[in-house]
Amino acid sequence: MEALGSKKLMLNCKEATKLVVIKEFEKLSFKQFIALKFHLLVCKVCALFEKQSLELNKELKKIEEEKTFVLSLEKKEEIKKLLNELK
């Protein structure tokens, strides 16, 4: 982050997309915020990246919730046995 926009107001797409990713979780400095805002206004590709990145975050959470695995019966019995031994 330190390499980004300390002096300049013009970001390239590599820097802009990095700020897009950071902005999803952290507050940008005022300069970074303005520089990104300006970049996204003129660069439709990075603006698209921003939109898709946010959509992806949402979808990833849903995917995780829906993903289910079943622990084998053998392992369940084994754990039950071990728990009983503690009693």
Next chain:
Amino acid sequence: MQNTLSPDKWITNYADYLFSYAIYRINDREQAEDLVQETFLSAYKSREQYQGNANEKTWLTSILKNKIIDLYRKKSRTSKVVITESDYGYFFNEEGGSHWNNLTAPKAMPISGLESLQQKELNQIIDQCMELLPSTWNQVSKMKLIDDEKTETICKAFDITPSNFWVIMHRAKLQLRDCIEKKSEIA
């Protein structure tokens, strides 16, 4: 309302849930099985400390989560996570001022809000692409994107600096997005 523990029902109620939670985050069936076992055992041993503030499921999950973080920490001690600022060349034209390469610049594509069958297919692609990330990137991103973990916690678990963390997040997101686009074009 005070929550209580019912260890006799733990396996029936939570074994599959905890197993799914673990396997999604460490991508290793055997290790996931062991972690679930350890979770139940140490939960049972520390049941006296249960305050009843969180419900049983949340409490068990937090024990498992700590064990997963311990595992990451152990792994990062034996194999250091190496991050380089280079290799952005696939996405950005470094000589030309680091703007998008024509071939890898994002194209418009649907990601959410599709009709359910299509969304299901797309989510399979998203999931596959997630698993194609290098394993540390995969785990770091999941901790942030799925678990909303603090950056500091993640950095400690993987023994990386915050600036390395953001490089990983940036690279992972670029690669994930690109993979989804390329795979949906074929599908």
